[in-house]
Amino acid sequence: AQSVAQPEDQVNVAEGNPLTVKCTYSVSGNPYLFWYVQYPNRGLQFLLKYITGDNLVKGSYGFEAEFNKSQTSFHLKKPSALVSDSALYFCAVRAFNAGNNRKLIWGLGTSLAVNP
Amino acid sequence: ETGVTQTPRHLVMGMTNKKSLKCEQHLGHNAMYWYKQSAKKPLELMFVYSLEERVENNSVPSRFSPECPNSSHLFLHLHTLQPEDSALYLCASSQAGTSGSSTDTQYFGPGTRLTVL
Numbered sequence: 419a420q421s422v423a424q425p426e427d428q429v430n431v432a433e434g435n436p437l438t439v440k441c442t443y444s445v446s447g448n449p450y451l452f453w454y455v456q457y458p459n460r461g462l463q464f465l466l467k468y469i470t471g472d473n474l475v476k477g478s479y480g481f482e483a484e485f486n487k488s489q490t491s492f493h494l495k496k497p498s499a500l501v502s503d504s505a506l507y508f509c510a511v512r513a514f515n516a517g518n519n520r521k522l523i524w525g526l527g528t529s530l531a532v533n534p
Numbered sequence: 535e536t537g538v539t540q541t542p543r544h545l546v547m548g549m550t551n552k553k554s555l556k557c558e559q560h561l562g563h564n565a566m567y568w569y570k571q572s573a574k575k576p577l578e579l580m581f582v583y584s585l586e587e588r589v590e591n592n593s594v595p596s597r598f599s600p601e602c603p604n605s606s607h608l609f610l611h612l613h614t615l616q617p618e619d620s621a622l623y624l625c626a627s628s629q630a631g632t633s634g635s636s637t638d639t640q641y642f643g644p645g646t647r648l649t650v651l
C-alpha cells in the first residue's frame with residue numbers, strides 16, 4: 419500500500435538555525451513528491467516538488483528538499499529558519515501509473531515552531 | 535491564495551440545514567478537487583473533476599453532493615450533515631496534461647471552516 423510518514427508531530431528550532439522536516443514514503447513505481455505549507459486558518463500552499471532529475475529540489479521561501487531513493491525519503495530543509503516559517507508542513511506522494519490518477523497520498527503534517 | 539477562492543470562509547449550520555460551499559479558480563486549470571481536513575487525520579480527497587466530469591468519488595456519503603458547472607467553478611452542496619462532518623473543506627485546482635499527467639501540482643484555496651451543530 420502507498421503511504422507517507424512524517425515521523426515528527428512537532429519540530430522546534432531556534433531562529434537562524436537550520437531546520438529539517440522529515441518525510442518518508444512507500445510507493446510502487448517512481449514517486450512524485452510534494453511539500454506544502456499551511457499557515458493558521460489558511461489553505462495549503464505549494465512549496466516544491468520532485469519529479470525527476472537532480473535530487474536536490476529548490477522551492478519557495480528558501481526551502482529545499484532532498485530526494486533519497488535508497489532511503490525512500492524526501493526531507494524538507496532550510497539553512498536558516500525564520501519565525502515566520504512557523505506553520506504546518508505536509509508531505510505528499512503520487513506514484514506514476516497509467517491512467518488518469520491524480521490522487522495524492524498525504525502525511526499527517528509536522529508542526530514547525532521557530533523560536534526567536 | 536487569490537488563484538483559488540472559496541466562500542464562505544466560515545459556516546455554522548444545523549443538521550437539518552441545506553447549504554453550499556463555493557470554489558472558484560482563476561488559474562485556467564482543467565481539474566478541481568474537494569478535500570476534507572480534520573485534526574489528526576490525513577487530508578481526505580472527496581471528489582475530483584476533470585474537464586467538468588467527475589472522475590473520482592472516494593466513498594463520500596450522499597449528504598455531500600458536488601457540482602462542477604464549468605472548469606472555473608466547483609460547488610459542494612450540503613444537506614442533513616452530522617456533527618462529525620465539522621472540518622475544514624479545501625478546494626484545489628490543477629492543470630493536467632492531455633494524457634492525465636500525474637505531475638500536475640495542486641493549488642489550494644483558503645478553505646471553508648464548517649461547524650455542524
